[in-house]
Amino acid sequence: MNPTNHNEPVEVYAGTAWQAGLLKSLLENAEIEAFLIDEIIGTLNPWWTAPGGAGSVKVVVDPTNYDKAMLIVTEFESNMREE
Numbered sequence: 001m002n003p004t005n006h007n008e009p010v011e012v013y014a015g016t017a018w019q020a021g022l023l024k025s026l027l028e029n030a031e032i033e034a035f036l037i038d039e040i041i042g043t044l045n046p047w048w049t050a051p052g053g054a055g056s057v058k059v060v061v062d063p064t065n066y067d068k069a070m071l072i073v074t075e076f077e078s079n080m081r082e083e
Helices: 017-029 039-044 063-082
Strands: 010-015 034-037 057-061
Touching: 010 017, 010 063, 017 034, 017 057, 017 063, 057 063
Parallel strands: none
Antiparallel strands: 010 057, 034 057
């Protein structure tokens, strides 16, 4: 990691606006500040933000919360596959 960019947000997930919003809520419930990227344009024109429009809305967190966030993301993805 570049020391000059140690505060750059880290992407932990990419999906639909609904999935990203749900995961953001889960992260915030665990006291991890999370933000959505491309929420509007990814919903209106997903092919502009991601190839084929898949994973057009991204969830990002602070790098210091990455490991804790990935535990929640992994469980979230596991639960999404079971449905």
